[in-house]
Amino acid sequence: MIDSNNLESRIVEIYNLYYLDVYRFLVCFTGNQNDAEDLTQEVFIRVLKGLSNFNGNYQLKTWIFSIAKHVAIDHYRKKRFSSLFKDGFFNQLSSNEKRPDEEFEVTELKRFIHEAIAKLKPKYRAVVILRGINEFSINETSEILQCSASKVKVDYHRALKELERKLNIEIEGVLTNAK
Amino acid sequence: MQNEKDFFDMLKEMYPQHPRKEFVSATENTLRQRARSMGKKRILTKFSVITGGVLVCAFIFSWLLFFNENGKISEVIQSVGGTSSSSAMDEKEPVVYIYHSHNIESYIPEIPAQQMYREQAYSDTKNVTLVGKELSRALKGLQVPSIHDETDIAGILKQRGLHFPDSYKVSRENLQKVLAENDSIRMVFDIHRDSTKRRDSTIEIKGKDYARIKLEVSKTSGNYETNKKFATQLHEQLEKLYPGLSIGVVEKGVNPQNTYNQDLHDNSVLLEVGSIENTLEETYRTMDVFAQVLKAILEE
Numbered sequence: 001m002i003d004s005n006n007l008e009s010r011i012v013e014i015y016n017l018y019y020l021d022v023y024r025f026l027v028c029f030t031g032n033q034n035d036a037e038d039l040t041q042e043v044f045i046r047v048l049k050g051l052s053n054f055n056g057n058y059q060l061k062t063w064i065f066s067i068a069k070h071v072a073i074d075h076y077r078k079k080r081f082s083s084l085f086k087d088g089f090f091n092q093l094s095s096n097e098k099r100p101d102e103e104f105e106v107t108e109l110k111r112f113i114h115e116a117i118a119k120l121k122p123k124y125r126a127v128v129i130l131r132g133i134n135e136f137s138i139n140e141t142s143e144i145l146q147c148s149a150s151k152v153k154v155d156y157h158r159a160l161k162e163l164e165r166k167l168n169i170e171i172e173g174v175l176t177n178a179k
Numbered sequence: 180m181q182n183e184k185d186f187f188d189m190l191k192e193m194y195p196q197h198p199r200k201e202f203v204s205a206t207e208n209t210l211r212q213r214a215r216s217m218g219k220k221r222i223l224t225k226f227s228v229i230t231g232g233v234l235v236c237a238f239i240f241s242w243l244l245f246f247n248e249n250g251k252i253s254e255v256i257q258s259v260g261g262t263s264s265s266s267a268m269d270e271k272e273p274v275v276y277i278y279h280s281h282n283i284e285s286y287i288p289e290i291p292a293q294q295m296y297r298e299q300a301y302s303d304t305k306n307v308t309l310v311g312k313e314l315s316r317a318l319k320g321l322q323v324p325s326i327h328d329e330t331d332i333a334g335i336l337k338q339r340g341l342h343f344p345d346s347y348k349v350s351r352e353n354l355q356k357v358l359a360e361n362d363s364i365r366m367v368f369d370i371h372r373d374s375t376k377r378r379d380s381t382i383e384i385k386g387k388d389y390a391r392i393k394l395e396v397s398k399t400s401g402n403y404e405t406n407k408k409f410a411t412q413l414h415e416q417l418e419k420l421y422p423g424l425s426i427g428v429v430e431k432g433v434n435p436q437n438t439y440n441q442d443l444h445d446n447s448v449l450l451e452v453g454s455i456e457n458t459l460e461e462t463y464r465t466m467d468v469f470a471q472v473l474k475a476i477l478e479e
Contacts, residue, residue, distance in 0.1 A: 007221075008214035015210055019203065027194040036194075037202045044210055048217070055356065110193050117190070132187040139341065149340050160183060 011048045018061065019044065021134055022068050028129045029072045029122075031114050039075055043068045062143040065134070069126050069144060076122045116166040124159035131156050272363035274477060275318060275325035277311040277370060280350040280439075281343075283333045284372045288458045300372075300455040303333075310452050311370045313463045317470035323477060326361070328353050344435070351440045358443055366409075366473065367447040369439060377456035382423045390453025390461040392417065392425050392469065397432030397449075400441040409446040416472045424468065426451075 022043050027036035046067050054063060117125060123145075130136045130144060131152075141156075142149045285302035308329050315327035332349050336342065341349070350369065358364055373380055373393060380391050394410040396403065410428040417425035431449075432439055441447040453462045 007218050008211050011210050011214045012207060015207060019206070020197070023198045024191075024196060027196075028190060031194065033195050033198070037198050037206075040198065041202075041206045041209065044206065045213060048210055048213055052221075058352075110189070113186070113189060114193060132183065133191060139345075142340075163186070 007048075007051065011044070011051065014047060014051075014060070014064070015044050018064055021061075022064065025065065025068055025129055025134055026072060028117070028133050029125055030075065031118055035075065039068075039071050043071050046071065058143060059140070062136075062140050065130065065136070065144045066146065069130075072126065073122050112167055116163050119166060120159060120162060124155060124162060127152060127155045128159045128163070271324045273324045273326045273361055274363055274365045275315075275323060275473065276328070276354070276357055276361075276364050276367045277315055277325060278328035278330070278350055278354060278368075279307050279311055279371070280332055280346040280369050281371050282306060282308050282329075282331055285455075286372060286453065286457050286459055286462070287455050300374075301333075303331075305459070307370055307372050307452070309459055310372070310462045310466060311368075314368075314370070314466040314470055317467045318473065321470055321474045323470070323474055326357060326364075328357070347437060347440055351443070354440055354443055364444070365446060365477065367444045369447075369449045371449060371451050372457070372462075373451035373454040375454045377454065380426075380454035380457055381461065384421060384424070387464060388461050389421075389424055389468070390457040390465045391423070392465060393451040394425065394428045395431050395439070395449040395451060396428060397437060397439045397441045398430045399432045399436050400438035402438075402442050402445060402447070403430075405445040406441045406447055410448045412476060413448065413472065416476055417469070420472060420475075421468055424465065 019040060023036055023040045026039045026043075027033060030036050030039065043064065047064055050067070054060070058066075117128075120128065126145065127141065130141045131138075136144065138149050138152050142152045145152065283301045283303060283306050285300045285306040287300045289305045290300060290302050311327050312329070315325045318325045328350075330350070330353055332346050335349050336345060339349075354367070358367075382389050382391050394414055396406045396410050400406065407428065407430070414425045414428050431437070432441075439447075439449045441449070452465060
């Protein structure tokens with residue numbers, strides 16, 4: 001499918017078409033710009049390597065995102081080990097400060113969202129971001145995650161419920177603290 | 180949290196929505212460099228594969244020459260010669276691509292009554308794929324190489340949990356692949372069968388019944404003008420050789436919107452060959468004639 005001569009122009013074209021979408025997926029997944037950038041680069045290097053074997057059974061975009069999902073989950077596994085120590089420490093620190101003004105509430109809410117997303121199981125996290133941020137259809141998402149459409153629906157709803165639950169707990173926590 | 184939408188809007192705002200500009204350009208450069216070095220590697224591997232192949236051939240050839248007195252081996256030589264000549268035929272590049280988005284569409288007279296599903300003519304085995312096969316065979320007889328895609332689209336739909344209207348998406352995958360790999364393709368046909376009455380879909384020519392052809396062009400494919408020009412050319416040629424065999428060019432694809440994948444090739448037409456009430460034999464006759472028409476157009 002791909003001529004070795006135009007491999008370069010092809011990968012550059014693909015990169016320019018999709019880097020922003022891939023980056024947005026990863027920045028929401030990792031919650032960190034530096035990580036997201038590194039991983040975006042990693043995704044496109046893998047795309048380049050796989051391009052000659054890309055068989056057209058998938059849409060290009062869903063194929064790229066299935067790679068992005070793998071990269072994101074690999075990253076999560078590597079990071080989990082180190083965060084075992086870090087997370088507890090930071091949580092303790094931040095929950096000690098109490099500043100019940102309005103600006104604080106917004107940033108606090110953001111922090112909760114960030115934490116709720118970060119605590120979500122990676123497979124739920126992927127489905128939420130793909131559907132909610134990247135706005136893929138159910139069928140496309142099922143192609144990316146290589147599962148059935150009904151599993152996508154179920155996972156998506158469970159993930160949202162889980163998020164809602166986590167957010168409610170944290171928000172209630174703040175309210176009682178603020179009293 | 181009000182609802183999902185608020186939540187996602189907030190999530191979007193939380194993180195920088197654009198990577199840094201330096202990062203974007205640096206990554207592009209990295210990719211360029213990697214692609215270049217991969218290109219070089221690939222040329223090298225290609226070269227080594229070719230030289231390897233030549234060496235192996237030379238070895239086999241000398242081995243065969245050496246043992247030529249042995250009767251058995253001269254047979255081997257013959258068969259090797261035979262396959263090489265047939266592979267030379269295969270190497271002629273395909274110019275026509277035939278496929279079936281609705282591959283299980285069938286013809287009532289071909290289906291045993293007990294297999295009829297809700298009075299609709301569908302079959303896993305005796306279906307419109309055989310019509311494409313006949314066209315491919317007839318073209319081969321006229322030295323026009325073609326690719327006949329016999330993919331079971333309906334089977335894939337079931338596997339992936341998709342629905343009938345997604346057929347064109349699935350057939351599109353192979354079509355894109357084939358077009359990317361074979362720039363020799365000059366015509367693309369998606370063969371279907373119609374569901375009109377027999378009297379509208381049949382014509383008698385020299386005492387024999389033929390299934391009539393309808394040429395369908397999508398108005399919404401973005402390639403409408405060129406597709407239509409090609410379909411009209413087919414119609415006119417059919418009229419010249421076998422008046423009445425072609426029902427004509429029909430414009431569709433507006434409601435429901437469908438490109439029928441005709442955006443992928445200039446000379447792409449959806450064919451309805453006969454209707455539910457025709458027999459396969461009648462469609463075969465039509466395909467034999469249609470092959471001649473294609474040959475004539477290709478030679479123009």
